[in-house]
Amino acid sequence: MSRGILLVVSAPSAGGKGTILGELFNRDGNLRMSVSATTRRPREGEEHGKHYYFISREEFRGLIDSGSMLEYAEYVGNLYGTPRGPVEQWLSEGHDVVLEIEVQGGAQIKKLAPDCVSVFITPPSMEVLEKRLRGRGTENEETIRKRLETARRELPQAENYDYVVINDRLEDAVDDMQAILRSEKLRYMRDPDFIKGLLAGPKA
Amino acid sequence: MSRGILLVVSAPSAGGKGTILGELFNRDGNLRMSVSATTRRPREGEEHGKHYYFISREEFRGLIDSGSMLEYAEYVGNLYGTPRGPVEQWLSEGHDVVLEIEVQGGAQIKKLAPDCVSVFITPPSMEVLEKRLRGRGTENEETIRKRLETARRELPQAENYDYVVINDRLEDAVDDMQAILRSEKLRYMRDPDFIKGLLAGPKA
Structure with a gap:
């Protein structure tokens, strides 16, 4: 059995990380949350x-x-x-493990575990982000303004991540996450002895 | 519209590349064959x-x-x-383009195009490969022996490729190829200006 993948996930304020991960866990029984x-x-x-x-x-x-x-x-x-x-x-x-970290921690990701895979979740646009914050109807103008400011400051941190997933349609974003997990398992570097084993043939 | 992905694909002798690519092209109308x-x-x-x-x-x-x-x-x-x-x-x-190359050319892949994505298709085992070669019923013992030898020599070249796709069940192998294309489009490095654009807001 091959080793699971450590999936590090971050999102700026109100990026929709919780909803996406919730749906990902619904679909994928092999996933564990750190x-x-x-x-x-x-x-x-x-x-x-x-x-x-x-x-x-x-x-x-x-x-x-x-x-x-x-x-x-x-x-x-x-x-x-x-x-x-x-x-x-x-x-x-063999379980894949999701590790949520603050955007500020992004620069240290590769030190955590060199073979981890990191995903930054973004809103499709600042306009959509603002609309979503207002749509909740739970926060006052001052809080909304602060959250938008935080998001603006955090978004450039995406450069520390391997992948950027846009949280536009939920289904698409979760499909994206699954494609990332699936394809990362196929990387030659994850199992460099695979071919050697194939050439050696079945074990007695 | 974002730039397509150059997908370099190789397989050792009788690796089943043709069948997998045929089905991939059936599913994905955005793909072009070089x-x-x-x-x-x-x-x-x-x-x-x-x-x-x-x-x-x-x-x-x-x-x-x-x-x-x-x-x-x-x-x-x-x-x-x-x-x-x-x-x-x-x-x-914006089309993704498949470029088939000989396994021997694998070492030069990254020189072709640094942002290309390379996939090596392998049989699940040497036993299955042999069974497939015999199953065709079109080749004599000598040819089959030679093809197996070639495959043995070519398989270690997988190390020059980004991904290894195992041609066991056709459907799975094609799903793998699609996951690779989907996730590679999400790489931060493919569109490092995306976040800048997002922060700048919609163009007038």
Whole structure:
């Protein structure tokens, strides 16, 4: 069985990442979602091991020191990170694993795992993004303006990613994600011994 | 409209390339097949511009000298090559173009066109390849032995290609080819100005 693919996914503010990943997980039973560890307290309804691994600052530091964190960052006084163990386990079992990271972390992607595949999800245009933000009807003018500003600042980070998926029609965007996973599995570099095995013939 | 993709395809002897490409062309109307030029005489039923461009040695040399051949080789006293003109025209019109080349030419692929995408088609195993060769019932033992030898020599050339597609089930192999074309169009590097355009907004 061949090793799974680590799919790193980011999107600027209101890029529609959640909807696309939700539909991708509906379609693809082989996919696993990486769960982050955090030192912050659980909120109402959050489950340990599902939404986050809730651990102490000491435990978190221990994981960093032993090289067991794929990536981590401090945010408003709390530590957030991706424990390497579960991700590695899934990949070795042949599962593809989605790792969501902040756009700001994009520059470090290839350091995380050189063979990961990274996807940046964008809105089709700033106009559509604005329309979507207003369409929610939940945010005031000031918040909408700030979110658009954030998106403008984050969009150029796409250059740190392998692929850009445009979130226009949901079905198309999810088809795009699936095509990326499918074709990446076919890369010669993912299994350079394949041909050798083919020439050696079936194992006794 | 974005530029098409130049898809370079090779397969070892009896790899099943023809069948896969035939089905790919049935499915994808945007695809174009690159037509080679040759100095050999047309055979019964071969049409100029469809099977080959039949040109004189002088014309062929002229195309080489003016840099108008993407690649070329001499084979049993005749010149064969890919005229750059039609390929460039199609790519600029947004068509994807398939260029079949001999496995031996694989090492030069990236020199042809740095942004081309290359696919090596393999049989699932040497046993299946042998079964297929025998199944045809048209070749004698000596020919089959030679073809298997050629395949053994050609298979390691897969390392010069971006992707390896296994010709096991035809449908799967064609799905693979389509996934490769789809995902390659999403590569950030294919359209590094996309985000800039998005931020600039619609043109007046």
